[in-house]
Amino acid sequence: MLCYDTCIKYAQEKHFCPHCNIRLSCCETPPFHIGDGLGWGSDVMFICLNDECPVYVKGWEHIDLQYGHNGTYRYMLLPGEKKGDFLMVGSPDAFTGSIIDPEALKQQNVRYQNEKKALAQLETCVEEKNLEPVLALILDEKAGLEGRLRSCRILAEVNDLNCIDSIRNHEFKNTDVEQAVNMAIITLLKANFKKECPYCAEIIKQQAKICMHCNKELG
Numbered sequence: 001m002l003c004y005d006t007c008i009k010y011a012q013e014k015h016f017c018p019h020c021n022i023r024l025s026c027c028e029t030p031p032f033h034i035g036d037g038l039g040w041g042s043d044v045m046f047i048c049l050n051d052e053c054p055v056y057v058k059g060w061e062h063i064d065l066q067y068g069h070n071g072t073y074r075y076m077l078l079p080g081e082k083k084g085d086f087l088m089v090g091s092p093d094a095f096t097g098s099i100i101d102p103e104a105l106k107q108q109n110v111r112y113q114n115e116k117k118a119l120a121q122l123e124t125c126v127e128e129k130n131l132e133p134v135l136a137l138i139l140d141e142k143a144g145l146e147g148r149l150r151s152c153r154i155l156a157e158v159n160d161l162n163c164i165d166s167i168r169n170h171e172f173k174n175t176d177v178e179q180a181v182n183m184a185i186i187t188l189l190k191a192n193f194k195k196e197c198p199y200c201a202e203i204i205k206q207q208a209k210i211c212m213h214c215n216k217e218l219g
């Protein structure tokens with residue numbers, strides 16, 4: 001997990017490639033150091049991702065002659081250093097997937113802060129009849145599994161039928177959460193003497209023989 005403040009700070013720094021004068025991209029460091037295996041000592045590095053950079057263009061031939069394999073170099077600079085280095089890359093798109101985008105990072109941070117707040121609110125949501133944090137966690141596919149499953153268990157206790165619509169309109173990617181939430185809805189409906197119409201999915205009285213929404217006869 002990268003440190004948010006540090007990443008934002010680095011992603012906003014401007015460094016330029018001494019070989020092509022293009023601004024270097026702030027990227028996450030790869031998980032291992034090809035040289036000494038000691039790590040990079042930094043979460044980020046600045047890399048020249050310009051495919052017209054002479055370092056990159058000439059590197060293909062150099063590596064082919066020197067090592068007999070496919071690859072080239074990119075200019076890279078570690079934070080806090082003045083002098084950069086050449087980094088061997090095997091393909092044109094190496095590192096393009098690890099560019100740090102400050103906007104995306106800010107959004108991720110907002111999501112993370114909201115998750116933290118919702119988790120804290122879970123403690124009091126039953127007595128406050130506050131559906132919001134419970135629903136937020138259940139519907140947040142990026143939230144931690146433990147918090148989401150805990151929210152599913154709390155859902156019936158909060159006892160607010162308004163949760164059903166948003167849950168039914170949500171596509172769950174995690175089957176554990178999906179199962180837990182379905183169980184919670186069954187409990188919630190039963191406690192309120194309700195059921196879902198099998199034809200139109202509207203919530204109706206448990207004893208209803210005809211759905212008041214779609215007029216279908218219920219068995």
Ligand SMILES: [Zn+2]
Pocket residue numbers: 017018019020021022048050053054055075
């Ligand atoms: Zn360059």
Ligand SMILES: [Zn+2]
Pocket residue numbers: 197198199200201202211212213214215216
């Ligand atoms: Zn119906």
